[in-house]
Amino acid sequence: MKIEKIEVLRTSLRYKKNAFYRPTENGVIVKIHTSDGITGVGEVSPIPSYSGETQEGVSAMIEKYLAPGLIGLDPLNLEKIIGQMDRLAYYNFSAKTAIDAALHDIAGKYCRLPVCTLLGGRVSEQIPVLYIIFPYFGAGRQRGDEIGPDSPEINAAQASEAVEKYGIRHIKLKWWNYEKNRAFELERVKSVRKAVGDEVSLWVDINGGLTPTLAIQAARELEEYHVDFMEQPTPRWDFNGLELVTKSVGKRIGIIADDCIFSLGEALEVVRRQAADGLNVKPVKMGGLYRSRQMVAIADAANLPCLVGRGHESSVGTLPGIHLSASSRTMKLPGELSHHLLLEDDLTVEPVHVKDGCIRVPEEPGLGFRLDEEKVKEAVKRARKTP
Numbered sequence: 001m002k003i004e005k006i007e008v009l010r011t012s013l014r015y016k017k018n019a020f021y022r023p024t025e026n027g028v029i030v031k032i033h034t035s036d037g038i039t040g041v042g043e044v045s046p047i048p049s050y051s052g053e054t055q056e057g058v059s060a061m062i063e064k065y066l067a068p069g070l071i072g073l074d075p076l077n078l079e080k081i082i083g084q085m086d087r088l089a090y091y092n093f094s095a096k097t098a099i100d101a102a103l104h105d106i107a108g109k110y111c112r113l114p115v116c117t118l119l120g121g122r123v124s125e126q127i128p129v130l131y132i133i134f135p136y137f138g139a140g141r142q143r144g145d146e147i148g149p150d151s152p153e154i155n156a157a158q159a160s161e162a163v164e165k166y167g168i169r170h171i172k173l174k175w176w177n178y179e180k181n182r183a184f185e186l187e188r189v190k191s192v193r194k195a196v197g198d199e200v201s202l203w204v205d206i207n208g209g210l211t212p213t214l215a216i217q218a219a220r221e222l223e224e225y226h227v228d229f230m231e232q233p234t235p236r237w238d239f240n241g242l243e244l245v246t247k248s249v250g251k252r253i254g255i256i257a258d259d260c261i262f263s264l265g266e267a268l269e270v271v272r273r274q275a276a277d278g279l280n281v282k283p284v285k286m287g288g289l290y291r292s293r294q295m296v297a298i299a300d301a302a303n304l305p306c307l308v309g310r311g312h313e314s315s316v317g318t319l320p321g322i323h324l325s326a327s328s329r330t331m332k333l334p335g336e337l338s339h340h341l342l343l344e345d346d347l348t349v350e351p352v353h354v355k356d357g358c359i360r361v362p363e364e365p366g367l368g369f370r371l372d373e374e375k376v377k378e379a380v381k382r383a384r385k386t387p
């Protein structure tokens with residue numbers, strides 16, 4: 001079996017009204033066609049402020065640089081293909097992630113097995129969902145004001161809806177304004193805790209926005225609201241600061257490393273320093289499932305629990321993370337698998353469903369979805385009209 005063609009489609013997916021701080025999500029769908037008639041599909045929604053990649057850049061990277069070097073290769077030879085992509089382009093993890101997902105989809109379909117089986121086996125039948133609440137939702141947009149943090153009451157209502165509608169038991173607040181408005185951010189946490197009760201686990205994600213001193217102060221203040229985890233409190237380059245925070249807060253709150261890990265070497269650095277209590281394994285940071293599984297192995301050797309992270313994709317881009325989370329005992333933490341719930345548009349015939357706070361791991365071959373070609377065509381048309 002050989003790779004015969006790699007197709008790249010730019011998409012634009014609409015968000016539900018007031019569900020996110022922008023009206024649409026720009027992504028890329030990759031279809032890899034093989035000589036055996038098997039087609040694999042992957043999706044990625046690049047986030048410029050996170051990875052430095054854009055929809056235009058990802059599609060151009062694949063079409064002009066990566067795809068020509070992969071035509072004719074055996075799609076089952078992942079080791080060779082990953083090495084070839086690394087030789088063709090440095091970084092560009094979003095572009096590589098979409099290709100990697102499509103290749104795993106092909107392998108699963110060829111072997112008539114779900115991807116989680118190929119990654120090591122199914123150790124979980126369902127994955128608990130970590131529901132993310134972003135700070136810049138609809139309230140400001142409705143008023144026509146400059147976009148800013150929503151009120152604590154709105155965040156509390158969002159959390160309550162997630163619990164009632166989907167049975168969510170784990171909620172993460174994006175917490176980006178503590179340094180400038182400490183009282184307001186603490187009130188957001190207080191309001192959400194009051195709304196959902198003590199049975200729901202609360203996290204905060206700072207995305208590298210604090211100094212070590214402020215992060216330690218924040219951890220102490222969050223104790224009152226029984227917050228279980230703080231994610232990436234210090235800037236991605238500050239391993240010293242992350243280590244200091246983790247060792248200073250002790251058992252008060254768990255520290256998760258995320259933004260600072262874009263390579264296996266950086267994962268090793270966090271482990272060597274004992275700079276975190278857990279790792280967020282995002283395929284989009286590692287270039288796909290292949291390297292993500294290696295990162296999980298590093299965490300396993302250090303006895304560090306992991307969670308799967310993801311970007312802003314539809315169900316297509318959510319499924320690789322579901323399979324990764326299901327394939328390892330080290331993936332002990334709830335997965336960031338909720339973003340597709342904010343989208344009005346999905347690209348699958350049957351979108352990933354959340355029930356009782358969990359997602360069922362697919363048993364179908366490959367990634368386990370059927371692409372809705374009509375919805376894809378509509379998303380491509382919208383992308384062409386988007387300035």
